[in-house]
Amino acid sequence: MQTTGLTDRPPGFYLDESSFSWNAWTLVQGGVDEFGRPWPLFFESFGDWKTAPYIYLLAGVFTVTGPSILAARAVSAIAGLATVSLLAWLGYRSTKRPAIGLLTGAAALLNPWTFEPTRLALEVAFMPALVAAFLVVLHMRPPTRDRWVSSALALALVLALITYTYTLGRLLGPLLAAGLVLYVGQRSWKAVLGTWIVYAALCVPLLLFAATNPGALTVRLAEAGYLGGPLPEIVGRFVEQLAGNVDPGRALWVGDHNERHHVKGIMGSLLVGTLLLALVGIVRAAGYAVRDPWARYLLYGLVVSYVPASLTTDPFHVHRLIAVPVFLIALTIPAQAWLLGRGRAVSLRRATFVLLAVAVLAQGAYFQIRYDEAARGRGHWFDDAYPGLLDVALATGETPVYLVDGIVPAHVHGLWYGAVRSVRPERFVHLPRDTRAPSGALVLSSESDCAPCVELASGGFFRLYRVP
Template sequence: MNDVAASHAARVRALWIAVFAAAGALVVARNLAALSWVPPGLYADEASVGYNAWTIAQFGVDEHGIRFPLFFEAFGEYKNPIYIYALAPLLLFLPLTSAVARFPAALFGLITVLFVTMAAWRLSHSRLVALLVLALAALTPWLTQESRLGFEVSAVVALLAVGFWCLADEQHVSPARFAIAGTCFGLAVYGYTSGRLEVLLFAGAFVVAYAARRSRRRGWPWFLAPIGVAYVLLGIWGWRNPGALTARFDLLSIASDGAPLPTLIARFLHNYVGHFSPGFLFINGDDNLRHNTGFTGMLLAVTLPLMLVGIWACWRRRAESLPRFVLLTLLLGPAAAALTVEPVPHSLRSAVMLPGFLLLAAFGLAGIRSMLAGRALRAAAAAIAVALLAQGGLYTIDMYTAYPMRSAIWFDTGVEPAIAPYIQVFFALRPPPPASRVSDAVSAGLSRLGVRIVDPRVAGATARAGDVLVLGGGDMPPAGSFEWLDIEYAPRNPLQTNAPRPVLAYAVKLL
């Protein structure tokens, strides 16, 4: 009988391994497929990240000639280092393309899915809960979108996910795991701009959640040590580069117009509450089509009941530190985004909330499993799985079909009046960076390439025979004789093959 039971258990274990392997393979394929055209084109921020990673890989300097900088200066702001230094080694042996520039984002997305799933296993010790969390994380629009963009923010989400995994199953959390978690949170300071404030707030939340349990959680201060080091280094860099880290925030701050304190409080509260609104989370999402496909909210609708049950489950487990910490990070997550005046809710600046939302859903699934058994549990799991696959499947189909055409003008496809169009030229043609630090690398780089960026309305008047003009789809062609060199159309929706494709850009040569 024991042999029969052991054989059955082995078969069940093998089946679960096969299911997880198949699900993981599908997620990997989805994250890596069509990175160059879903979304289409390449936004200026992605080009800046890619070009600076290329100059670091090939020359050891950034676009301004600075050797291995901590932050990368780029058209009025500073890019964060984690993503750029993750991309640079790839560019030692791979070409600089949009797909390669976005590959670290896909990798960070996979890391997030993996560690949120493993955290769910530690929270529940249930294969079923872990599998459902894997599917939920993989199909969540917020994470999916950030996994396909060469933006720095995906690194923060992955680092926080790893940190939360280290803190899960807290009966076995050792000082080493506290230190590793703190290191991940400390690195998140350098992952994305909002992380500089949010990690500090999260550190305070950690003290509130864990200090009261110090007699049973010895070693928790090790979490704070790496975070302290991260902020010391940040302070030293800021002292040596006064104003560099706050210049852009000074322009975007809710206090930039000198409004009185009551107005500032009202603005902050309005922005803060917006990040918990049903419209942002479950219906429309971020209005910016670079940050969201526009098909659904930032989270799948099925996440809502799971999170509500998760709040109840966290209350039941309130004697534990991690549930309290997760809830506190969710409450603090929108703070940085709420301090800015740009369109809010803002999914990039509030992306630190995403691991918390997924873990809250994991607590909810664990709570459902603790309440139900047998046929009722199987029915609930089937209903959740169907809801996940239905909305997640429709979202994925839209992402690969209609979204590329819908979002083309948002991603600098063709020639768009971007904030810094020079970086698109540098990304495409890759001029060598200056050998030493210079204040203006743009003019010299464009001059070496024989390229000028001018207003399309005057380009025809100043250009000479033999010049090549690259114009946006809405720009008028130049007067006089010219030769058509290339026309770029918007991506085609494979489900609407007869739909018109607007012109995004075209190139002509003057005769």
């Protein structure tokens, strides 16, 4: 499931995917981003600044494979397998029950919320794996006096990766770090303080970049958020957005309205069995949270995972909520342990475990079957018309081919698909929006209207035309 259909489910390649991949390829070719900046910490793209770890990883892969859509999406698929493995290991390690490890891993594999991002060549695919890795490290190396140095180093490193890998991580990372205060006690304060110090040191490059580029790292929040209004309005909007994000009906039956993020019409983003197990796990964790910092942290992590997305106006944006399913799946572990444990009503509890396990597997399998069918027809959401138009343009043999931005900054598609076809970027000339190509020029554009022009072909947002 994770490694099949990477180029046709969905077909095409979205603009952000092309942007990440093109920047990775320019790194391979000359150690610069698309604007010629050498080895940047953040990559400017479409007015935003994309994070570096994912692009550098793609560059490493392209060094071996060359530029390709399959290679780019395979990286995300492998990240999905890492999420499955880490959560399965967490389930087994914390209970010593193979059945719990297997069901926990199956939940990570089958839930649309954790599966669908791994079908795209975007940095968000790595966030579930990083959050799961953080939980594994926290469980294996909790902040204690006996091994506080190794704990601090390991936790701080994963927190830094969370912070640098995806835009929401710039807030989620500090929130997860702050939550380590739940471990503070006579035997653990050094480890927690040490983690904060190392984490802060690792974030110094980010802080320096923010200081020298004011507003660069918050531009997406400024565009998609609402923090510029009066405080009462901000609080009211936050509560409204939070309520929409925690709505179980939306999670179970609707999912993200953006069809690039979620296949519409099958089900929501979360399996019913996973949510029921997580609810039992929340009750169980709350019952012994007073004496168990691990239980306290799982509950805290679930709550703060909703915060970054709730500061933006998009309803139930699953990419900005990507840490939520990781904590929900982790919270199924105490529920599974209780259902399979000893005590009263053993038969009833074990029957409930079997019923919920079957529900997870059956609904997950149903989603996978339907996804396999539906995802093939989503090409218009992923600009699948563009490569065909580019092929027509290249077949003319003309140089240069002008790439003109319009509705979307589509020139990056031309550069990326050109690289995939071993076409040198010098064959293209990029013109910004509302810039007219010279008379006789061959133009591939996302303009809504090219008049006066002689249109040669079109598809989706894009049109190939000649300037009279």
